[in-house]
Amino acid sequence: MLKLYWADESGLPAGDRGLAYGDGLFETIRMKGRQGVLLGRHVERMVRDAGRLAIPVTRQELISVCRQAADRFGAGPDDQGWVLKLTLTRGTGGRGYRPEPTAQPNLLVAASGLPPIPSPEGVWADFSPVKLTVNPLLAGIKSLNRLEQVMAARDLTDDRFEMLMLDSEGQLVEGTRTNLLVRFDQGWVTPPRTSLAVAGVLREWLLEQLRSRGETVAERPLAVSDVVGPDCRGLFLLNSVLGVVPVRGVADHELPVYSGLATIFDLNELLE
């Protein structure tokens, strides 16, 4: 049974394990009025990954909270959109790191404005000096352990939209807040799900879309040379709040901007 906190009223209790150890996970959902982009997938991911962390929550509980949040924050008829953030923690208690098996999870619900949405003409990115380390047990989970992303994001500027992060073997994994998709003549390539720090819902949806249209999609490790080399036809950053963002250049390499994703760019068609 969840204990619900509204961020416009209070934070979580001082003893919450989310603060103490990053013992929890979160979702950020792009909303328009009372609807959310890929809302069902966000809820499903949180239920699934909470299960991997042994934090009990049900789809019904989260759907009910999203409805309450929509009533509370999404009432305006002509709003430009907003962001719903759900932060689910294991709650309080336990003996140090060791959790109480019967702990009651806490859920913090927050609303904020949309971030600046990048131009469809594309953005510049760079390679981060901060390495990404991914524990197989936690791979893909949007957990509250995001210090590597914070340290990498310190290098973002208004002109440098994203920092691309490599693992300790030098493979490209993802951006601080985006998954990667690369276009080659042979088809699409994205790093495999098991290597990801965060497996995004837009990535998952987009891969399904591309496959259902008969396009070739390979999940395999990506080298830096794949992206800055002559065979790259386009690099895209995927984020369910920001959408599909084409990259015009990385570090000092200009990249071609591939136009073949334009027909499935519109996040407003994914409201549910």
Add this chain to the structure above:
Amino acid sequence: MLKLYWADESGLPAGDRGLAYGDGLFETIRMKGRQGVLLGRHVERMVRDAGRLAIPVTRQELISVCRQAADRFGAGPDDQGWVLKLTLTRGTGGRGYRPEPTAQPNLLVAASGLPPIPSPEGVWADFSPVKLTVNPLLAGIKSLNRLEQVMAARDLTDDRFEMLMLDSEGQLVEGTRTNLLVRFDQGWVTPPRTSLAVAGVLREWLLEQLRSRGETVAERPLAVSDVVGPDCRGLFLLNSVLGVVPVRGVADHELPVYSGLATIFDLNELLE
């Protein structure tokens, strides 16, 4: 300039980055009355590692907070001891992971009772199936990103005091809440500081003590076979609240209990 929160009055604000991303670090200090075990080293570690995360805090600020905490919680003349926990975060604000360079840190101060102190006759431990991944940029920092330790600690029981964690190459790194020290005939061995998730203050102090007594101390990777093999004369778990804890057995291997650390066991001699 720190913003101070007392855990017996309130938690941190809902937008705190410590909860959102584990963007912060903590210290737990064993106190007796108004004094703390290795208090100066705890404060120095927090200042140093906050600097590595670019969270501004000074030694003077933390010493002042420790004094206020001692006044507040450590007044009783015959208390058995207590634990002071300092949780320092980057504060609120920023654009997603990207921090605001001028963010004002938050410091949450909490007191709790001493945990059960293990018998000097030793404890049993086991090997954790949860791998430890250590980013070189964050190595040793007692950050709020501790989900691996939480997942490993789920296997602790009243009879299994600690889970020993291995890195992805199978080297022994540390326990969920303890550093490791192994006795061989040739001297002492402990995993190198640069490989550690958390570089404990008791470890640091004890290595200095051993070296100042002319004992041989090597910092090198430890294999499982080093610990369960015939050359191991003793394995110790180091934690500044719990002290130096001898290990009687790991998994189904009994270990010899080396008595040569007994003269520097008493944490009460380290109050300052």
